[in-house]
Amino acid sequence: MAKQNKSIKNKDVVNDGSKKSGGLKLFLYLFIIPFLFALVILLIVANIAEVNVFEKAKELTGNGSKETITEEVKTDRLEEKVVTLQAQIQEKEAQIDQLQLEIDNSAKSNETLLVEQQRLLDEIEKLQVAQTSSKREYAEIVSTFEKMSAKTAAPVITKMSDAEALRVLVSLKPETVAKIYEKMTPENAAKYTELMTEQ
Incomplete structure (x- = not known):
């Protein structure tokens, strides 16, 4: 009887196991296999219609939208950089224009200064020629006074x-000046002597 009880229990266990596996088989046959079959047919139809199911799934789950947002953010940042760089380029161009204007003004100023310098050099040359001529003439005047008699030169x-008299007297030899003073009035001789000592 104990053997019989064991065999009955074993049958129950086998029946319970077969019941459990039968329910799983039934679920597999009725739901899982038709679902997988429908899914395969749906993927084939989507492929023929050239619809990328995986991208659509990403969009629905939100992963695609995040990528789109990050791409939009990157695009916005790039556009901001472009705008900033364009502003910097315009600023640099304005600085270049300003510097070019300063260079042009400086060149004009230099040109004006060069013209003025040339004019002054010409004027200096004329003055030097006049001075040389004046020195020559003055030397001739001094030479004439040297040759004149003291009686004629004094008046x-x-x-x-x-100023002119002092210039002539300073240029004459001391002996000639002494002879001229002898022919002058004492007041005039004293005046010219005083002028010569002040010089």
Whole structure:
């Protein structure tokens, strides 16, 4: 009887196992296999219609939208950089224009200064020629006074302006000046002597 009880229990266990596996088989045959078959048919139809099911799934789950948002953010950043760089380029171009204007003004100023310098050099040359001529003439005047007699030179010097007379007297030899002073009045001789000592 104990053997019989064991065999009955084993049958129950086998029946329970077959019941469990039968329910799983039934679920597999009725739901899973038709679902997989429908899914395969749906994928074939989507492939023929050239619809990318995986991208559509990403869009529905939100992964695709995140990528789109990040691409939009990248595009916006790139556009901002482009705008910033364009602003910098415009600023640099404005600086270049300003510097070019300063260079042009400087060139014009230099040109004006060069013209003025040339004019001054010409004027200096004329003055040097005049001075050389004046020195030559003055040397001739001094030479003439040297050749004149003291009696004739004294009245001429007293008639000249003090500056001219002083210039002539300074250029003459001391012996000639002494002879001219002898022919002058004491007041005039004293005046010219005082002028010569002040110089």
